[in-house]
Amino acid sequence: MKSSSEFMQNWRLLLATFIGISVGVSSIYFYSIGLFMKPIAAEFGWTRADSSLGALVGTSCAALMVIPTGWLVDRFGSARVAFVCLACLAASFFALGLFTVDLTSYLIIISVMSMLTAGSTPLPFTRLVIVAFEKNRGKALGLILTGTGTGAILLPKLLAPYIAEHGWRSGYFALGTVVLISIPVIWLLLRGAKDTEISTEKERFSAVSLFNTRRFYHLCLIFFLTAVAVLGTVAHFFSMLTDSGLTPPQAGAVASLIGVSVIAGRLITGVLLDRFSAAYITAGLFLVASVGLLTLGLGGPAYAKLGAIITGLAIGSEVDLISFLVGRLFVRKVYGVAYGAVYAVFLVGGAIGPYIAGRLFDMTGDYSSWLYTASASLLIASLLSLFIPVKHTEQSPMTAKAVA
Known part of the structure; x- marks a missing residue:
């Protein structure tokens, strides 16, 4: 009974975290990189390696922020960090569509985006599930992490023809709109959810x-x-x-x-x-x-x-x-x-x-x-x-x- 009651009691949290992961940087940005690569390269005359620099620079910047983001989640709570980072992700997509004029501007926007959106990765969302679930923790994590697959399924089918018809700038505007609309939905679903506990200084120090x-x-x-x-x-x-x-x-x-x-x-x-x-x-x-x-x-x-x-x-x-x-x-x-x-x-x-x-x-x-x-x-x-x-x-x- 307790096993099934965990899902009944936390279905809103599961839905919220699934949506959050689906529209987060690990899903909606990562699985759209390849869709933008050729159109942008064609407009600016970049080589295939040049157009790949966005993934190199962006992912490197994200890697630098993973551990600091974990500390922020412990300090301020998973939901707060996730909301701020999702808002930054939406703004970054709009910036890519508006302000990309050459390779330098493109890489600068990608760098800033990657550093400001590390909290929209699965990290804060999986933390919420770990706190809420005990007996079904593995199943719950598996369910919400399938959100990363949502981007991989929908983006090629929906965004690829949209970019082909309306251009890559409009494609970035569409992504920003999707993330922006999702934020209030996630907020409504997460109201009242138990957040993560703050770790002690002793625990953080022992990790060295x-x-x-x-x-x-x-x-x-x-x-x-x-x-x-x-x-x-x-x-x-x-x-x-x-x-x-x-x-x-x-x-x-x-x-x-x-x-x-x-x-x-x-x-x-x-x-x-x-x-x-x-x-x-x-x-x-x-x-x-x-x-x-x-x-x-x-x-x-x-x-x-x-x-x-x-x-x-x-x-x-x-x-x-x-x-x-x-x-x-x-x-x-x-x-x-x-x-x-x-x-x-x-x-x-x-x-x-x-x-x-x-x-x-x-x-x-x-x-x-x-x-x-x-x-x-x-x-x-x-x-x-x-x-x-x-x-x-x-x-x-x-x-x-x-x-x-």
Whole structure:
């Protein structure tokens, strides 16, 4: 009875956090990067690498803000930080449409946006769910994190033809409007929700010793390699499709499969992690993704749908895997800093990947060399995952003494 009552009591919170994640920077901005890349480059005469700099600069700035944003959430509450950052995200989209006149202005706006909107990532929304749920915490997190897949499904289908008809500036105005409309809806749904507790100075200080543990760097390397490969591919996937001759609506329909796969990846990974070793699940997932990108590189557009599905499975699981593994490998009192640090490294990889892909395209004229590189990166990450020191039936092996 208590298990089902958690969902009954907190359905408004679940809906609010789902919407928040769906319109947050990790969804609505990330999955729209590829849709704007070619139109903007065509207008200003940029190379594919130039147009990829937005992802590089933006994600790097976001990575710098992950840990400070975690502190702000602890200090001022999840909802307040999320509302401010969502408002900044809406304003940033309008600024991109109004004030982008060259590469410099574009990168400056992206940089400011990324630093001001880190609180619209899943961080504050997952914190709200963690506070509200006890017995069904994993299921609840899996449900709201499928919000990232919403952007991947809807944006290619709806925004791609809109940009093709009305231009990329109008596309940014449309995104800003969507975020702006969502803010009061989320506010109404979250009224009365219990917010996160403020951590003590002692707990924050003890996290310093985290950076003296090898397992921390082990995780960082795995998810860095994964981010380089997967996020680099996602940023250019729409361009891959249109380069092959597909029209924007056709490419959008294929690219939307990534969103469907993201949702499936979230749900399936959660079920598997409850039944099998997290190390084997992580290794197996990245191995499948490696084979998928290799197949896409060898087969070209004929395997585009398969590539979209496999890529979506990988990015539909990374946040779940980071959360699960950090929770198993480190004690609870350093969870926030550990998660933020690993996720920051993941974002750095996600910043570098699109730029490398763009450079390789400029050098070779196609994406084959990038897909081979991404496949190799995922294969290394898969092999490293086999040595993650965690078992399904064990509690966290790191004692409080080890990180105090």
